[in-house]
Amino acid sequence: MSALQDTRTALDALMLQHRVEQFYYAEAALIDGRDFMAWLNLFTDDTRYLVPIHRNTAVNEFSDSLGDAGLAHFDDDKSVLQRRVIRMASGRAWAEDPPSIQRHLITNVQARQLEGGELDARSCFQVHRYRLDREVEVFTGARVDVLRPDGESFRIASRTVYLDHATVLANNLNVFF
Amino acid sequence: MSDMRFGDVRSLCDMNEGVLSPLVFTDEAIYQLELDRIFGRAWVLLCPAGQIPAPGDFFNTYVGADRVIVVRQKDGSVKALLNQCRHRGNELIRQDSGNVKAITCTYHGWSWDTAGSLRSVPYEDIVFPEGFDKSAWGCVQMAQVDTYKGLVFGTWDPSAPTLIDYLGDAAWYLDTPLDRFEGGMELMGGVNKWIVKANWKIIAEQFVNDMLHPEMTHISALIASVPPGADMSNMQLPVTGRQFTSPQGHGMGLWTDGPILDLTLGERVKHYLVDDSYAAAVARVGKARADVQAAHMTLFPTGVVLFGFNHIRVIHPVSVDESEIWTWQLSPAAAPPEVKQLWAKNSQRAFGAGGLFETEDSAVWSGIQRTMKGAIGRRHPFAVQMGDRVNRGPDPDYPGRVTQRAYSEVAARGFYHRWLEMLTSENWREMDRAAQARYAEGGHQ
Numbered sequence: 001m002s003a004l005q006d007t008r009t010a011l012d013a014l015m016l017q018h019r020v021e022q023f024y025y026a027e028a029a030l031i032d033g034r035d036f037m038a039w040l041n042l043f044t045d046d047t048r049y050l051v052p053i054h055r056n057t058a059v060n061e062f063s064d065s066l067g068d069a070g071l072a073h074f075d076d077d078k079s080v081l082q083r084r085v086i087r088m089a090s091g092r093a094w095a096e097d098p099p100s101i102q103r104h105l106i107t108n109v110q111a112r113q114l115e116g117g118e119l120d121a122r123s124c125f126q127v128h129r130y131r132l133d134r135e136v137e138v139f140t141g142a143r144v145d146v147l148r149p150d151g152e153s154f155r156i157a158s159r160t161v162y163l164d165h166a167t168v169l170a171n172n173l174n175v176f177f
Numbered sequence: 178m179s180d181m182r183f184g185d186v187r188s189l190c191d192m193n194e195g196v197l198s199p200l201v202f203t204d205e206a207i208y209q210l211e212l213d214r215i216f217g218r219a220w221v222l223l224c225p226a227g228q229i230p231a232p233g234d235f236f237n238t239y240v241g242a243d244r245v246i247v248v249r250q251k252d253g254s255v256k257a258l259l260n261q262c263r264h265r266g267n268e269l270i271r272q273d274s275g276n277v278k279a280i281t282c283t284y285h286g287w288s289w290d291t292a293g294s295l296r297s298v299p300y301e302d303i304v305f306p307e308g309f310d311k312s313a314w315g316c317v318q319m320a321q322v323d324t325y326k327g328l329v330f331g332t333w334d335p336s337a338p339t340l341i342d343y344l345g346d347a348a349w350y351l352d353t354p355l356d357r358f359e360g361g362m363e364l365m366g367g368v369n370k371w372i373v374k375a376n377w378k379i380i381a382e383q384f385v386n387d388m389l390h391p392e393m394t395h396i397s398a399l400i401a402s403v404p405p406g407a408d409m410s411n412m413q414l415p416v417t418g419r420q421f422t423s424p425q426g427h428g429m430g431l432w433t434d435g436p437i438l439d440l441t442l443g444e445r446v447k448h449y450l451v452d453d454s455y456a457a458a459v460a461r462v463g464k465a466r467a468d469v470q471a472a473h474m475t476l477f478p479t480g481v482v483l484f485g486f487n488h489i490r491v492i493h494p495v496s497v498d499e500s501e502i503w504t505w506q507l508s509p510a511a512a513p514p515e516v517k518q519l520w521a522k523n524s525q526r527a528f529g530a531g532g533l534f535e536t537e538d539s540a541v542w543s544g545i546q547r548t549m550k551g552a553i554g555r556r557h558p559f560a561v562q563m564g565d566r567v568n569r570g571p572d573p574d575y576p577g578r579v580t581q582r583a584y585s586e587v588a589a590r591g592f593y594h595r596w597l598e599m600l601t602s603e604n605w606r607e608m609d610r611a612a613q614a615r616y617a618e619g620g621h622q
């Protein structure tokens with residue numbers, strides 16, 4: 001392999017990393033800006049949005065314990081995700097009226113090209129949610145996505161969200177991750 | 178109010194008049210009394226039996242604020258052990274669930290078998306030169322543990338009535354979610370747990386009593402669930418149903434009609450419930466129970482069952498103003514796999530920490546708790562007065578004390594009647610006498 005090719009490969013990897021990170025930052029801005037309809041459009045029509053439930057296990061079971069409770073907070077196709085967005089946009093979702101102030105911090109982004117053109121993209125998040133006078137809740141976790149190229153950008157063909165809590169330490173999960 | 182005496186408690190809860198003081202949700206002394214006299218005596222829902230199928234399987238839970246290990250025995254029976262070392266109190270098991278042969282303390286290594294008998298003490302000969310009677314130091318355990326159609330319950334009180342007597346007429350209703358389908362119900366995965374910043378009774382009361390709130394509280398989820406283009410004017414919640422209350426404080430509201438299952442579970446699951454499985458269900462549990470589509474129920478104090486959605490839950494008190502809700506999902510074991518899965522998924526989408534419907538409930542519950550922080554917000558009683566105040570006689574189809582509408586507060590009054598009786602009675606005979614008096618002819622409800 002020539003030096004030029006090496007440089008090109010490295011540049012491609014850098015560009016890919018950059019594009020995926022920018023995609024995630026833009027996505028976070030849509031959620032924090034409560035533009036949920038636009039956020040929904042980032043998902044493919046055949047998407048699956050999964051937030052499995054974690055369980056406290058013995059150490060030797062730990063590797064499979066992330067999400068092994070066999071039950072999910074969210075296990076949605078696009079139509080269910082759409083219902084959640086419609087609910088939020090209805091103006092009558094009292095738990096989000098007044099709206100909570102959310103900040104999605106996205107980090108630890110790793111992207112890898114899969115056969116067939118899709119990407120395996122992983123990221124970590126911390127979501128800070130402030131509501132009413134003094135309600136503060138913090139969610140942390142990891143996301144494993146399959147991103148499908150769409151022009152210069154991507155769509156999310158599947159997302160699995162691993163919350164770092166076995167018990168949800170919040171009044172509700174009115175949050176998109 | 179920190180020196181709470183029974184006379185004071187009685188003045189806070191008058192269910193003949195239907196008035197309830199906010200203090201029952203905020204007072205620390207009342208909360209401590211509840212842990213002792215209610216959670217220390219009542220039959221409390223522990224878990225579905227499917228959570229611990231094999232010998233040695235355990236499930237780590239709470240009864241009131243006490244940690245309890247529910248563990249399957251070699252002979253198939255179930256024991257419930259206090260999760261506390263008898264030596265110096267260390268937690269014995271910290272995992273949520275799993276399988277054990279022995280239960281060994283991580284402090285000094287004392288070790289119990291799954292029946293709770295102390296089996297070994299490290300260096301026993303050296304540390305007890307004069308000998309030690311291990312048989313006197315078994316795990317503290319619940320006095321009675323029993324199962325009703327796949328749900329495991331326990332009580333610390335050896336003098337408590339049997340489980341079936343404790344359930345009373347509620348058992349008949351429970352057969353709808355638990356025994357309607359040939360082959361019984363199957364546990365679908367683990368436990369959905371979340372916290373709610375509200376006193377446990379605020380939550381338990383909704384499930385014992387409140388069929389009225391969905392149209393207001395859950396309007397956003399109803400809007401989101403209506404198929405595009407559907408006529409919202411047909412989407413009123415139904416009025417056909419019943420509310421049930423019982424001397425034991427259990428209660429429920431049921432619907433025999435209405436759009437709620439179409440909107441939440443979807444056509445395929447509803448079709449399975451009201452068509453595919455209907456004839457067999459009528460043969461099995463009779464028409465009255467086969468006709469029940471959706472219902473909410475609280476088994477006093479903290480067991481919750483959502484009929485139609487196949488949810489089993491328990492509300493754990495964490496402190497006077499905080500609770501944890503744990504939810505299990507069941508599906509009919511004999512249903513086609515795709516129906517089973519869809520049922521579980523759609524139920525979870527409606528109810529739970531992330532449920533389209535329930536996220537609104539937890540906001541209301543914590544909102545109620547917030548209004549009771551000040552002296553004035555605790556001074557003025559709440560009205561618990563809807564529905565018939567005197568009993569109108571038996572229902573031809575449904576046993577126990579029932580009203581002809583699902584919308585009523587008779588079940589809330591029954592719940593708080595029992596709450597007060599249990600808090601203030603020395604023994605079960607006293608509780609029963611009090612319940613008999615209010616169930617006598619002309620008694621308030």
Ligand code: FES
Nearest residue numbers: 262264265282285
């Ligand atoms: S505290 Fe458990 S063995 Fe000492």
Ligand SMILES: [Fe+2]
Nearest residue numbers: 391394535538
């Ligand atoms: Fe509700």
